[in-house]
Amino acid sequence: MAVWVAAFWLATPTHAQADRLILRDLRLLNNITVIGFDEEGVKVTDNNLVPWHEIELGTVSPDKQADFDRLRKELGDPLFRIHQRLKVGDYAGASEPAEAIFDRYKDRDSKVAYMVCQAAMWGRLAEGEREAALEPYFCCLRIMKKSARTSEVTQLPGSRTLDYDKQTGLTSDMLPIFFDHEKAAAALTKAGTAATSIGSAAPDGVLVYMAALSIAAEDFAQAETWQSRIRSGNPTLKQWPALLNAQLRIQSGDLIGARADLEPLIYSFETWNQPVAWYLLGTSGSRSSEFLRIENGVLDLLHIPALYGSEYPELAAAALSETYSALNRIQQPTxxxxxxxxxxLFYGGTTHAQQIRAATQSKSNP
Structure with a gap:
């Protein structure tokens, strides 16, 4: 096809309009004037914008041709791949091209930027990089907040849309709990910058995510700073200070205190908060040194795969991983x-399953 396109291009009469575009669907835009181009695409006659992912080849004025070709290559190819991967729901496949150009789009507020940021978020989640996925998620929130036509900006290839609550800023794609200290620490600065870029219009869910990420990174002072700004009276959000305090207690080793805080409240948490509440309650017991507390913690943890496994597979996998470690510690190998x-079997694609496999392989290959 590329040979045919090139031949067709060269065969175009030399007296035709100087500015011409051949699109990837082989349509020819002839008799046009390219007014300008940047990361968003090519602006042509009548101020129409042609996105880079639609352009296969182009001829513009000689003084602009080199820049045109450079942007077409640098942006057109990865944008086309992102478009195709999102269209078929291959979010892991969208990750590599999205990462290649994410830094060029993360500070822009446009439809193209939203597609890149959303692909980066879903790609990182698909690859188990939950902590790093916060940065592009916050970029998506900022773009939606600043857009006058949100429904148009957020229209993506494929059927998936971002599952988030506009009022709270919370997304079911990513619960506000993180499991990897090193990844959390590495993601903290960039996530914080992206969170701040949303401005004063940022919903309090952003503060919840940043506090949870800071706790996982063991930056407790920063966690307190983010948490202290939570002011929402929303029923879901106003319970998060208690959940964040429990996370902080567990992370700092105060397991008894965390359980004492959570146990009287466990059945009163809002539906969206229940999975994390059960996980924290279970972990406060399973990491104990007392047999009875460990058993109670295991029972609490097993609520999660039973009730929430299909909706939150990463959290279910984390709960089973905690259970596995606890049972080994109390010498219940069966x-x-x-x-x-x-x-x-059920969560083989999750990060915790990969860690279990890696640990088993390292033991079998000393």
């Missing part, structure tokens, strides 16, 4: 083996 089997 039960631990069954938990491991369920983790690998």
């Amino acid at each position: 039960q631990a083996k069954e938990i491991r089997r369920q983790l690998l």
